[in-house]
Amino acid sequence: MDLETALSRARELLEPLGAAVTRPGPGRIDAVLSREKLIHAVGALKDARWGYLSAITGLDHPAPTPKKPAPGAAEAAPLPPAENLIEALYHFSEGAAVVTLRVTVPYSDARLPSICGLVPSAVLYEQELAEMFGVTVEGIPVTGHLLLPDDWPAGQYPLRKSFTGLPRAGA
Amino acid sequence: MATTQPQAAPKKFVVPIGPQHPALKEPGHFEIAVDGEIVTSASARLGYVHRGIEKGVEGQNWAQAIYMLERICGICSHVHATAYAIGVEKLAGVTAPPRAQAIRVLVAELERVHSHLLWLGVAAHEGGFDTLFMYSWRDREIVMDLLEDLTGNRVNYSANVIGGVKFDVTDAQKDAILRGLEILEERTKHYLKVATTDDTFIGRTRGIGTMTAEQAQLLGAVGPTARASGVARDVRADAPYAGYPDFPVEVVVETAGDLEAKVVARMRELFESYRVIREILAKLPPGDLSVKVKARVPAGEAISRVEAPRGELFYFLRSAGGTSPDRVKVRTPSLCNWASVLTLAPGHKLADIPMMIAGIDPCFSCNDRLVTLRRPGGDQTMTWAELRRYGIDYYRK
Numbered sequence: 001m002d003l004e005t006a007l008s009r010a011r012e013l014l015e016p017l018g019a020a021v022t023r024p025g026p027g028r029i030d031a032v033l034s035r036e037k038l039i040h041a042v043g044a045l046k047d048a049r050w051g052y053l054s055a056i057t058g059l060d061h062p063a064p065t066p067k068k069p070a071p072g073a074a075e076a077a078p079l080p081p082a083e084n085l086i087e088a089l090y091h092f093s094e095g096a097a098v099v100t101l102r103v104t105v106p107y108s109d110a111r112l113p114s115i116c117g118l119v120p121s122a123v124l125y126e127q128e129l130a131e132m133f134g135v136t137v138e139g140i141p142v143t144g145h146l147l148l149p150d151d152w153p154a155g156q157y158p159l160r161k162s163f164t165g166l167p168r169a170g171a
Numbered sequence: 172m173a174t175t176q177p178q179a180a181p182k183k184f185v186v187p188i189g190p191q192h193p194a195l196k197e198p199g200h201f202e203i204a205v206d207g208e209i210v211t212s213a214s215a216r217l218g219y220v221h222r223g224i225e226k227g228v229e230g231q232n233w234a235q236a237i238y239m240l241e242r243i244c245g246i247c248s249h250v251h252a253t254a255y256a257i258g259v260e261k262l263a264g265v266t267a268p269p270r271a272q273a274i275r276v277l278v279a280e281l282e283r284v285h286s287h288l289l290w291l292g293v294a295a296h297e298g299g300f301d302t303l304f305m306y307s308w309r310d311r312e313i314v315m316d317l318l319e320d321l322t323g324n325r326v327n328y329s330a331n332v333i334g335g336v337k338f339d340v341t342d343a344q345k346d347a348i349l350r351g352l353e354i355l356e357e358r359t360k361h362y363l364k365v366a367t368t369d370d371t372f373i374g375r376t377r378g379i380g381t382m383t384a385e386q387a388q389l390l391g392a393v394g395p396t397a398r399a400s401g402v403a404r405d406v407r408a409d410a411p412y413a414g415y416p417d418f419p420v421e422v423v424v425e426t427a428g429d430l431e432a433k434v435v436a437r438m439r440e441l442f443e444s445y446r447v448i449r450e451i452l453a454k455l456p457p458g459d460l461s462v463k464v465k466a467r468v469p470a471g472e473a474i475s476r477v478e479a480p481r482g483e484l485f486y487f488l489r490s491a492g493g494t495s496p497d498r499v500k501v502r503t504p505s506l507c508n509w510a511s512v513l514t515l516a517p518g519h520k521l522a523d524i525p526m527m528i529a530g531i532d533p534c535f536s537c538n539d540r541l542v543t544l545r546r547p548g549g550d551q552t553m554t555w556a557e558l559r560r561y562g563i564d565y566y567r568k
Contacts, residue, residue, distance in 0.1 A: 025261070027410065028474060052391040054476070055502035057487045091474065091485065096410035098474050121391040121510035124217075125502075147218035158226055 003027055006050070006097035013044040014099070029099045035112060038103050042090065042115045051094030053115075056125035058133040059087040060160045061104075086110055086133050105135065114139040132159040183211060186521065190219045199533070205521055213516040213524070215509055225499055232494045233259055233468055234333060241327050243501060246289065249275075249282045250479040252331040255499070257412055258475030258488040259333045262468050269417070269456040271335035276414035277451045278322065278330045279477075280444040281348075284355065285314045286480035287437045287444075290532045291362060294434060297529045298375040303365060310358045313351045320344060335461025345452045352445050359445075363438040367431070376430035380515055380527040383428055390510045394482020396531045399436040400428035406478040413477075417456070418447050430530045437532075466494050479504050481532050505533045 001009070010029050011021050017040050019031035033041055045051065063082035083106045090101040105112060112129075114137045115122045126137045127146035134157035145152060157163060189200035198219035204212040224243055228236040241252040253275050260267060267275075288311035295303035315325050321344055322328035330336050366372055382392065387400040397404045405422045407415045423439045425432040470492035477484050482504030489498040508531035516524060 024472065025474075049388075052388065054391075054483065055485045055487065055500065057498075057500040059489065059498055089487065091487070093476070093483070093485075098476075100474075119391070120389070120514070121507065124506055124509060142214065145218065146216070147221045149218070158223065163226070 001094060003096045006094045010050055010099045013048055013050065014041055017041050027096045027098060030102055032102045035103050035105060038101065039113050039115065041101050042118050045092055046118050051092040053119045053122055054091040054093040056129055057089040058129045058159060060133060061085040061087060062161050086135055088112055088129060110135045112137055116141055133157050203521060203524060208520050210516045210519050210521055210524065213513045215513060225501060228496055228499050233496060236496055237331060241329060245326055246286050247282055247479045248327045249278050249330055250477050250484050253279060253413060254475045254477040254484050254486040256331040256333050258473045258486050259468060261473040262471050262488060262490050263464050265334055265462050265464055267335040268459045268462060270458045271460050272414040273451050273455055274336045274340060276418055277448060278328055280448050281314055281318050283444050283480045284441060285311055287441055290437060294529050297526045298372050300372050307362060310355060313355055317348050317351045320347060332461055334464040339460060348452060352448060356445050359438055359441045366434045373431065375526055376434060379430045379523050380530055381429040382511055382515055390514060391507050392511045393504050393507045395433060395436045395440065396482060396508045396511060398423060399425045399432035401426040406476050406483050410476060418450055420447055430526060433530050481505055482507060
């Protein structure tokens, strides 16, 4: 499958699922999906034998800290509080083409379905996503730590931007 | 995993192996459930050499990050720096000059030669064939010396900068590399013959840990592990980067899928590396070694994939427009290949497991990437300034 065929094939597979498909760079397609559609999208790629799961990347998008209004400025209507978000990127590669499925969930409801039923090799990536970003991966066949120590404190997620190290002993 | 067996009172015994690793001198923990001598299930626990590098680079500037990322792996350091540099160049909208791209490939292929010879020694050792282990590591010193002569280092070559490479190749170095390759090529022919004709070694490799092409596809295997199962997956050919468009490689594919095929695939790849290295030295493009790149990298995201000795190495980079990366995600090839070992282990004899683990040429530092530092004072982490101070004081003593 050449590059353009691979990319247009992926677009055909993902657009019917309501994914917002963009071309962020040469050889790449990004598809923004809702959490509910993730399994369908992975299944569509798998059934069409489109590539393989290259990686799962987690991204932390903390809500921007609200700026203080300039002194004397009219009190602006308060904006709804911005939410802290976690984005998971599922990268699939086929030759030179890379399709990225992007799913965003808020901290307050950081749940994603496991794709291990379709792609068994995803388990290590999902474990990493769970312990580094604090995402609950529902239906993952193996729980527990993969990379962090067994006695790692609960609720500390190293790859969130707010994490700057564990509290020092005795502090 | 031990709790998911539905049978009543299964005859099962779990053998915990590691973190002192059964095959390689790196830490990993495995729980192998056995029925008699036959493996019924296997699971892995990684993280013993987790160093927090992905988080660590978020506090570095774009150039400093190279040095940290290059230390993810002590075997294939150059591919990490290459993947990262190419990714940052994509974000910055620059391209390294052709001569730099060719030198990147030159170092990458020399690195592949050293890595594959290292692996051959490890595989021979696990197979109880220490003579082959000693010989292959002796010969590996040839390529290590060449790399040291070229870059100044045996392992962390530090060849890349963002926008190009640091050093040129002199005529004397070219001659030395060509002389070294001549010896290595002869030796590789010999090892290929030994590995495919020696009865004791074949007894440990032929028909062991066979992975079909179908399984390799499903499990997402990469590199020689996939190519030994008939899956022609090689980033150098699929999505050529650096100097590979000008110096294309032929993908080496074996079809048997067992450990012997993994040995043969890697040995045949060595010949392809020798050929590419000679071609680069003969046709090294003239010109500059690097282009200037601004300290601030425009906001955006880039994916950079390169073929490490163990398979596809995947980098995802995100810039928020500042002087340091917003996110660097590294997915190393060993991580892809674990699934193949853990899935294929059941049904094999326990004694075959170390060989099967060695078969994918796993790299633990690569998997883990992040260690908690414990100092007498109870502190678990060091700031960059503290680490720098520690280093200066250490060498002053």
